[in-house]
Amino acid sequence: MPLRVLLLNWRDMHHPEAGGAEKYLVTVAEGLAARGHEITFRTAAYPGAVAEEVVNGVRYIRRGGRLGIYPRALMANLVRRYDVDVVVDVQNGMPYLSPLTRRPVVNLVHHVHKEQWPVVFGPRLAKAGWWLESRLAPIVYRRTDYVAVSDATKAELAGLGVRSPQIQVIHNGTDHTPAGNTPRSTEPTIIVLGRLVPQKRVEIALETLDRLRDELPTLTLDIVGSGWWDTHLHEKATALGLNDRVTFHGHVSEAEKHRLLARAWVHAMPSLKEGWGLVVVEAGVHGTPTVAFSEAGGPTNSIVHGRTGLLVDQGVDAFVEAVRLLLTDDALRHDMSQEVAQWVTQFHWDESVDRWERALTAAASRRC
Incomplete structure (x- = not known):
């Protein structure tokens, strides 16, 4: 009825x-x-x-x-x-x-x-x-x-x-949406996708980029999403001297979102709290593994640690090291890419x- x-x-x-x-x-x-x-x-x-x-x-x-x-x-x-x-x-x-x-x-x-x-x-x-x-x-x-x-x-x-x-x-x-023939970026790329509000802690992604730029001189960061914290994040990027390495995309179409997820090497989710983390699975559709904090709660269920992404304890240092590991260990990233693409098909x-x-x-x- x-x-x-x-x-x-x-x-x-x-x-x-x-x-x-x-x-x-x-x-x-x-x-x-x-x-x-x-x-x-x-x-x-x-x-x-x-x-x-x-x-x-x-x-x-x-x-x-x-x-x-x-x-x-x-x-x-x-x-x-x-x-x-x-x-x-x-x-x-x-x-x-x-x-x-x-x-x-x-x-x-x-x-x-x-x-x-x-x-x-x-x-x-x-x-x-x-x-x-x-x-x-x-x-x-x-x-x-x-x-x-x-x-x-x-x-x-x-x-x-x-x-x-x-x-x-x-x-x-999850939407099992292939991004056409979008190739993975030839240069290391991190993506953050979500509302631009304080609790998403996008500053940690900017700090990660800052710390890794000497080791990975072609590394870039895509920030996808909109919100009232946008001005603060722009100011943070400028203060760190990252304007030539960060692209603020704002709100994008579904097709563009999936294209950016498909080309990224790593999806960073430094959020303070997530119920599940839908974008973890959306990134996984394209074989893009996620780094998140275990303290956030939901990512402990949407990420299989060590297989589809990495979960870290509190602290920027641990987050930076996890992102660095995925960006520099090609074999590990390849294995996780294969596994996460298969794992998300259950949802x-x-x-x-x-x-x-x-x-x-x-x-x-x-x-x-």
Whole structure:
């Protein structure tokens, strides 16, 4: 039986700060719509946004800004503005508190934000945000189903008191998109792909380039993505004297993204926290291995250490050494390239949509 589903997420794929989390939700939403389900996606407005539209079978409603979306969405939900069977509440640190509406809810969590609150906000707001996420939310959502995108996130939620049987893991799929006949770059190239915000720590990639440029005089760095931290990163590149070695591509098309991933030797992900790290698998489609921090959580599931990429402990030194190893050891890089291209073939969006369809059907069959 077709379901009427309300998705609550602070961004959609058209938002200038959209990233892997939005790709995940939009892909699932469009997959469900293609199967005949009625999908409404409530999200934040942004400059130039269309207030309401239907894209690939999904109805988008954009109201409120970065923080204003939360009370507005809750009020709309409380007054039953949308006639739906189940609500998907994406808890991106900040909860929508949808269980207060007495509707069936599935709470989607990409990762816990304990480390990120102080990076983005001042001490008081960070403390309040962490209280909402770690104290209030587990109480409000205590009778709801959870979906985590990785086993690492499931463990984090369990650490906050969420019962393990409530949490189902539904991984990202991947687009098995070949980049045509794009050859690997003849010169060593690092790529960073994602939103340009402080918690992504792109500065570490710049520091890596700076430290390795004497050993690898033709080494370059591609930074792909946009965000409000862009100016700071440009200033950092200039201060390090790297302007002739770094290309800031900004937001690019899917085709260009895959072309850049295909030509890179190494994908660097110095992010503070990731639920899964979709770009790890996207890079892997092209045989490009990833270096990431194990402390980030999700990459410990999306990377098989020593086989499809390298995981390092805290510290810039360890990160630089791991990137250096992959750039200079041709045999190791070749073996990892072969293995990661094979390993990522196990992740399919159709399977992710299947599991979401079952989860939503089960949730909708219950009444709060």
